[in-house]
Amino acid sequence: MKLYVWGVAPNPRRVKIYLAEKGLSVPIEDAGIPDQAALKPEFLEGGPHRRVPLLVLDDGTQIGEAMAICRYFETLNPEPSLMGTDALERATIEMWERTADNDGMNAVAEFFRNSRKAFIGRGLSGMPGTVEQIPGLVERGKQRLGWWYEKMDRRLADHEFIAGKKYSVADITALCVFDFAKRVGAEAPAGLANLARWHATVSARPSAKA
Amino acid sequence: MKLYVWGVAPNPRRVKIYLAEKGLSVPIEDAGIPDQAALKPEFLEGGPHRRVPLLVLDDGTQIGEAMAICRYFETLNPEPSLMGTDALERATIEMWERTADNDGMNAVAEFFRNSRKAFIGRGLSGMPGTVEQIPGLVERGKQRLGWWYEKMDRRLADHEFIAGKKYSVADITALCVFDFAKRVGAEAPAGLANLARWHATVSARPSAKA
Numbered sequence: 001m002k003l004y005v006w007g008v009a010p011n012p013r014r015v016k017i018y019l020a021e022k023g024l025s026v027p028i029e030d031a032g033i034p035d036q037a038a039l040k041p042e043f044l045e046g047g048p049h050r051r052v053p054l055l056v057l058d059d060g061t062q063i064g065e066a067m068a069i070c071r072y073f074e075t076l077n078p079e080p081s082l083m084g085t086d087a088l089e090r091a092t093i094e095m096w097e098r099t100a101d102n103d104g105m106n107a108v109a110e111f112f113r114n115s116r117k118a119f120i121g122r123g124l125s126g127m128p129g130t131v132e133q134i135p136g137l138v139e140r141g142k143q144r145l146g147w148w149y150e151k152m153d154r155r156l157a158d159h160e161f162i163a164g165k166k167y168s169v170a171d172i173t174a175l176c177v178f179d180f181a182k183r184v185g186a187e188a189p190a191g192l193a194n195l196a197r198w199h200a201t202v203s204a205r206p207s208a209k210a
Numbered sequence: 211m212k213l214y215v216w217g218v219a220p221n222p223r224r225v226k227i228y229l230a231e232k233g234l235s236v237p238i239e240d241a242g243i244p245d246q247a248a249l250k251p252e253f254l255e256g257g258p259h260r261r262v263p264l265l266v267l268d269d270g271t272q273i274g275e276a277m278a279i280c281r282y283f284e285t286l287n288p289e290p291s292l293m294g295t296d297a298l299e300r301a302t303i304e305m306w307e308r309t310a311d312n313d314g315m316n317a318v319a320e321f322f323r324n325s326r327k328a329f330i331g332r333g334l335s336g337m338p339g340t341v342e343q344i345p346g347l348v349e350r351g352k353q354r355l356g357w358w359y360e361k362m363d364r365r366l367a368d369h370e371f372i373a374g375k376k377y378s379v380a381d382i383t384a385l386c387v388f389d390f391a392k393r394v395g396a397e398a399p400a401g402l403a404n405l406a407r408w409h410a411t412v413s414a415r416p417s418a419k420a
Binding site for chain 2: 043065134137144
């Protein structure tokens with residue numbers, strides 16, 4: 001089994017934090033070309049997914065998408081639960097995880113991919129051909145991300161973690177969005193006190209070092 | 211319990227097809243303003259999610275995101291499984307469902323939302339403020355959707371259904387993308403025989419009428 005990641009990319013980090021929380025160890029390989037903002041051609045051409053994270057099982061089966069990889073490990077190792085146990089808990093976690101993915105991760109990706117010279121012609125990840133950058137997405141990505149920060153802050157006003165009383169994969173995805181956005185210049189505005197409190201709490205967990 | 215939907219919108223249809231496959235019946239209400247391309251203000255202001263589908267439980271708890279709603283019903287009604295039973299099956303279904311969501315649903319949304327006069331100022335769904343349309347996303351959405359059609363066609367060359375031998379939520383999301391794209395003028399190109407075969411198979415199921 002091997003997990004392919006790529007430098008500081010936020011999507012592989014979702015799986016790395018998840019594994020750290022579960023106490024699981026998986027061999028990891030970086031699929032990037034050293035000192036270049038690109039994945040190795042042999043990785044891209046090795047399967048349909050063309051993205052990290054990618055889990056390759058011993059028989060060669062490939063599982064892409066961070067949450068699909070987490071679902072694989074969650075089913076084999078249900079405790080401690082990070083995806084919920086009863087119906088309402090599972091649904092609430094999935095709702096907020098998908099919201100972080102759609103409104104947070106997609107927004108910071110729009111901002112980042114369309115604003116960097118290193119990604120000219122690669123405005124979207126995982127595509128098999130040229131995708132021109134769209135300058136209008138830089139500002140729109142930031143605007144969209146700003147609304148997600150505010151939505152998170154309101155949610156966290158009366159919830160310790162995003163999905164409720166327990167830390168879950170919704171917190172993991174949100175943390176990866178938050179930290180990557182800060183790294184690339186789209187950090188959360190000052191003054192969102194609930195969001196800041198949550199960030200300090202989840203960042204203090206040893207898994208956040210992943 | 212009530213499920214909020216909106217006309218022919220593709221995301222609520224994911225849940226409607228799911229419920230039909232499971233033989234479950236849930237009261238449904240359309241959240242749209244009759245004869246307008248907009249959701250009712252009281253719906254938008256009734257919770258943080260601002261999108262359909264939305265499931266409201268009897269105690270007022272709101273669950274947004276199509277797959278989170280399906281996860282709720284799947285946990286309460288595991289048979290017949292549409293989200294997988296063992297680790298590999300669950301992960302494979304989630305991988306391809308998320309791919310259909312990211313590469314298919316998001317792509318057709320970009321094409322549609324940025325090309326229609328009815329959505330001027332609302333280039334993204336669910337946002338609490340003005341989002342100007344970006345003309346470049348019309349063509350890019352179509353290009354991205356085209357790559358998803360091709361990826362699906364390759365996958366379906368040696369798999370009866372998207373995740374393998376069994377019909378799953380991955381087929382449901384993909385069907386909703388396919389049919390909505392056709393309705394709005396971004397249909398799959400002729401010549402993708404595996405995709406066409408799959409579409410005929412899943413469309414013949416009674417649930418496809420949902």
